[in-house]
Amino acid sequence: MSKNDIKVALIGNPNTGKTSLFNQLTGLSQKVGNYPGVTVDKKEGTSKLSATQNAIITDLPGTYSINPTSIDESIVLKTLLKKNIKESPDVILVLADVENLKRNLLLFSQIKDLEIPTVLAINMVDQMHRKGISIDLSLLKKELNTEVILISARKNEGIKEVKEAIIRCHVAAKASPLCGVNHKIDPDYFNTLKEISPNYSLYELWLMVTQNNFPGTVTKVEKEKLLAFKQDVSKLKKYQHKETIYRYQEINKILKKTYIVDKTKATDLRGKLDKIFTHRIFGYVIFSFILLIIFQSIFDLASVPMDFIDATFAQLSDFAKSNLPNGVLTDLLTEGIISGVGGVIIFIPQIAILFLFIAILEETGYMSRVVFLMDKIMRRFGMNGKSVIPLISGTACAIPAIMATRTIASWKERLITILVTPFTTCSARLPVYAILIALIIPDKKILGFLNLQGLVLLSLYALGFASAIIAAYILHKTLKVESKSFFVVEMPNYKLPSIKNVFFDVVEKTKAFVFGAGKIILALSIVLWFLASNGGAAYENAETVILENVDNQNLNEREVQQKIASLKLENSFIGILGKSIEPVIRPLGYDWKIGIALITSFAAREVFVGTLATIYSVEADDEDTSTIKQKMASEINPDTGKKRFNFPVGMSLMVFYAFAMQCMATFAIVKRETKTWKWPLIQLFGMALLAYVASFLTYQILS
Amino acid sequence: MLSKIKYLSTIATLHIGEIGYISEESLDFIPLKLLEMGCLPGAEVVLIQLAPLKDPLYICVNGSHLAIRKETAAKIRILKANS
Numbered sequence: 001m002s003k004n005d006i007k008v009a010l011i012g013n014p015n016t017g018k019t020s021l022f023n024q025l026t027g028l029s030q031k032v033g034n035y036p037g038v039t040v041d042k043k044e045g046t047s048k049l050s051a052t053q054n055a056i057i058t059d060l061p062g063t064y065s066i067n068p069t070s071i072d073e074s075i076v077l078k079t080l081l082k083k084n085i086k087e088s089p090d091v092i093l094v095l096a097d098v099e100n101l102k103r104n105l106l107l108f109s110q111i112k113d114l115e116i117p118t119v120l121a122i123n124m125v126d127q128m129h130r131k132g133i134s135i136d137l138s139l140l141k142k143e144l145n146t147e148v149i150l151i152s153a154r155k156n157e158g159i160k161e162v163k164e165a166i167i168r169c170h171v172a173a174k175a176s177p178l179c180g181v182n183h184k185i186d187p188d189y190f191n192t193l194k195e196i197s198p199n200y201s202l203y204e205l206w207l208m209v210t211q212n213n214f215p216g217t218v219t220k221v222e223k224e225k226l227l228a229f230k231q232d233v234s235k236l237k238k239y240q241h242k243e244t245i246y247r248y249q250e251i252n253k254i255l256k257k258t259y260i261v262d263k264t265k266a267t268d269l270r271g272k273l274d275k276i277f278t279h280r281i282f283g284y285v286i287f288s289f290i291l292l293i294i295f296q297s298i299f300d301l302a303s304v305p306m307d308f309i310d311a312t313f314a315q316l317s318d319f320a321k322s323n324l325p326n327g328v329l330t331d332l333l334t335e336g337i338i339s340g341v342g343g344v345i346i347f348i349p350q351i352a353i354l355f356l357f358i359a360i361l362e363e364t365g366y367m368s369r370v371v372f373l374m375d376k377i378m379r380r381f382g383m384n385g386k387s388v389i390p391l392i393s394g395t396a397c398a399i400p401a402i403m404a405t406r407t408i409a410s411w412k413e414r415l416i417t418i419l420v421t422p423f424t425t426c427s428a429r430l431p432v433y434a435i436l437i438a439l440i441i442p443d444k445k446i447l448g449f450l451n452l453q454g455l456v457l458l459s460l461y462a463l464g465f466a467s468a469i470i471a472a473y474i475l476h477k478t479l480k481v482e483s484k485s486f487f488v489v490e491m492p493n494y495k496l497p498s499i500k501n502v503f504f505d506v507v508e509k510t511k512a513f514v515f516g517a518g519k520i521i522l523a524l525s526i527v528l529w530f531l532a533s534n535g536g537a538a539y540e541n542a543e544t545v546i547l548e549n550v551d552n553q554n555l556n557e558r559e560v561q562q563k564i565a566s567l568k569l570e571n572s573f574i575g576i577l578g579k580s581i582e583p584v585i586r587p588l589g590y591d592w593k594i595g596i597a598l599i600t601s602f603a604a605r606e607v608f609v610g611t612l613a614t615i616y617s618v619e620a621d622d623e624d625t626s627t628i629k630q631k632m633a634s635e636i637n638p639d640t641g642k643k644r645f646n647f648p649v650g651m652s653l654m655v656f657y658a659f660a661m662q663c664m665a666t667f668a669i670v671k672r673e674t675k676t677w678k679w680p681l682i683q684l685f686g687m688a689l690l691a692y693v694a695s696f697l698t699y700q701i702l703s
Numbered sequence: 704m705l706s707k708i709k710y711l712s713t714i715a716t717l718h719i720g721e722i723g724y725i726s727e728e729s730l731d732f733i734p735l736k737l738l739e740m741g742c743l744p745g746a747e748v749v750l751i752q753l754a755p756l757k758d759p760l761y762i763c764v765n766g767s768h769l770a771i772r773k774e775t776a777a778k779i780r781i782l783k784a785n786s
Binding site for chain 1: 730731733734735736737738739740741743744751752753754755756758759761765766767768769770771772775
């Protein structure tokens with residue numbers, strides 16, 4: 001970014017096509033960062049305005065007003081109140097939707113009163129004719145005292161004009177308020193407010209008071225005076241109401257002269273679709289059907305690329321092993337890094353497919369209908385209609401799912417959603433379930449057509465959802481968290497999804513998983529590799545001990561190597577850890593070897609399978625499930641002389657993985673989103689305790 | 704229009720398809736956020752759809768299509784046309 005670049009903040013109501021405009025303006029140059037101190041993603045991109053002028057466009061979260069009700073929205077206020085410092089925007093681009101122009105202009109009027117140069121772009125003008133809308137553009141420009149551009153972001157119309165207007169607006173660099181709203185409500189009150197500081201517009205001072213948000217540039221004396229205004233809360237509230245009504249009155253006056261709707265020309269497609277999609281019976285039937293299609297696709301479509309990734313990484317590891325000199329670094333690369341990276345990449349197909357569906361459902365406007373349908377049901381469990389999206393996303397990965405809770409305005413409802421989302425069966429649990437089911441559940445059909453193994457897997461999914469719901473209910477009844485519960489959801493018009501928007505959305509969320517969870521999974525893989533390949537004296541001597549005893553046994557070279565590997569693992573740091581927790585996990589039916597797998601799978605649950613493969617000394621280049629499965633099947637419990645992975649142990653393990661959090665990445669993201677250690681720790685230990693008790697009961701009852 | 708208006712009620716009592724007008728005295732009971740979304744005194748409200756147990760409500764007010772919960776709807780007083 002160069003010094004001459006114009007800093008543009010893109011602001012608008014939700015569902016105005018802001019994402020489309022941002023994508024048109026910036027294309028592939030966009031990147032997601034973080035706002036300092038908060039967890040909301042900051043989307044930025046460069047736009048070439050003219051041959052000589054670039055702009056840095058920041059896409060601010062969609063909001064109906066500057067007065068925030070959720071964390072997402074508070075960013076808008078924070079960005080706009082920072083004036084005359086490095087990050088503050090030079091020009092604000094407000095996007096409005098032609099059909100809801102009146103409501104969109106409320107936000108515009110607030111921004112205009114901040115006295116920052118502003119361009120207004122009115123979107124979806126390609127539909128004006130169909131909706132019977134006509135606008136007197138030149139009069140509107142004059143009345144609003146600003147640049148107004150008619151655009152169609154999806155059809156890429158009017159984008160050039162927007163760019164030109166940004167340059168003109170930046171050069172002119174003068175801005176005047178639109179309403180000058182506050183004086184008329186109570187002149188004395190607002191004159192006193194205005195006198196506090198000449199450095200801010202009256203509206204800025206008013207926002208500082210009502211939103212309790214003071215930029216760093218405010219002096220101590222000024223702040224004290226401003227705080228004095230906060231004392232009469234009922235007056236503040238009353239004046240905010242009056243201000244909003246006054247703004248609408250002014251907007252109505254302007255629109256009366258410039259904006260005409262011929263209602264006879266409007267078609268009512270939306271009404272017809274809503275009759276079906278929000279119907280009290282058909283609505284739920286359709287939603288269930290859509291869920292069924294989504295889950296079916298995740299399994300069917302993702303299996304091919306996942307197998308391919310699995311095979312590729314195994315080959316890569318082999319290739320590195322056979323072409324690099326033997327040594328610690330090669331081991332680190334092949335056993336630590338490559339398998340760690342592979343363990344992250346393998347989930348991309350499932351996650352991308354799920355987010356593809358969610359992006360399409362959101363783009364079409366259908367998701368708001370789901371929120372409407374599910375709100376009452378979710379509320380009984382202390383959640384919100386909007387909690388449905390995280391709970392569905394959780395079946396791919398809890399990381400992006402927990403990030404998706406940010407739109408929930410009520411803190412209590414959001415917190416409960418965050419705490420229970422890890423119960424849903426994420427894709428990392430699948431490999432664990434798959435191998436255990438294959439081991440302990442016979443592959444046969446019941447009632448002639450139902451596959452027993454598939455049925456068990458399905459019940460594990462049901463168990464995940466059920467425990468999320470029950471945990472939510474318990475939290476709802478026990479949590480004492482102060483929070484204002486307020487719920488309003490806009491039901492946007494139905495529209496066809498834009499391929500570009502869907503694509504960018506899927507890429508962005510998948511990246512969030514790869515770089516969020518991926519970093520932690522990779523780091524832990526390396527740590528675990530280190531713990532498994534180092535140990536005390538017994539570890540170092542393992543080879544000698546085996547070789548000394550090897551002469552009087554008839555073992556071939558391969559079996560000797562396996563014996564060495566097993567003994568080494570037993571005496572490695574991780575082996576020592578596994579043995580030390582053995583007394584605790586014995587009542588669940590596990591031995592120290594399973595204990596090691598429990599510890600290593602803290603990186604990610606699916607590491608369980610790989611660890612057992614290593615423990616049972618399956619050769620590293622032979623990571624075929626059937627081989628691991630055979631090894632596990634032939635593992636004998638020395639105490640009983642029978643199979644280690646019998647029915648009770650397998651069930652106990654599956655129950656353990658269904659409940660235990662077993663995911664450092666989730667822990668980290670919950671810490672980040674709740675900004676405390678308290679909630680992730682409660683979640684971690686709560687789920688671990690539940691997992692322990694449930695597995696204990698499962699094992700004891702079944703055996 | 705005004706001559707038809709008969710009695711005071713709240714948004715929560717509307718039937719699907721029925722129209723009401725938000726009364727002036729509701730102002731203090733309307734959350735600021737709803738006000739900002741167009742739920743203003745004097746505005747026309749139509750009930751479009753009800754979820755099971757009549758909660759939430761899907762309304763169209765002042766051109767905005769919104770879903771609100773019953774507890775909020777019950778606070779917003781309206782004038783109903785005599786049917």
